[in-house]
């Protein structure tokens with residue numbers, strides 16, 4: 001299911017702002033809960049992925065979705081993905097109570113210099129805290145990582161490979177894509 005589109009974060013490797021827009025737009029919580037109930041009853045789905053880029057962009061909306069799922073006893077397990085700085089303990093617990101099984105975080109790197117270069121706007125401490133809170137809430141966790149970003153070295157790669165291994169996490173991000181800020185910067189460097 002798709003319940004929202006757009007992201008204003010502008011990470012340099014990511015195409016979402018160009019494809020889906022850099023302004024977040026979302027369906028209402030009632031619309032999402034209605035559709036979830038409909039596809040459960042109509043198609044007997046046994047799992048749903050909320051395929052939004054940043055499912056928890058609007059935390060209040062997700063809390064309302066979770067309340068609706070609980071009130072209407074819609075027993076469909078689901079997963080989603082989001083940023084590490086857009087979750088809270090309360091939100092993650094509410095998501096678990098509403099049958100969320102797994103959350104994917106766009107961690108990208110365990111090195112602060114790489115996170116800064118990407119323009120992620122997060123810290124390695126926020127990465128660790130979000131993973132810990134999600135696990136404490138009883139959710140399974142996966143992470144998306146960016147390998148080989150300009151400036152990457154053994155020194156920057158090793159900590160996040162060991163962190164990924166320690167957290168039993170996985171994720172694959174495609175190579176830098178056309179139209180991203182990163183590709184424009186690399187092209188400019190090549191022709192100047």
Ligand code: SF4
Nearest residue numbers: 007009010011014016
């Ligand atoms: S990586 Fe995630 S947070 Fe960054 S621009 Fe893309 S969708 Fe937004």
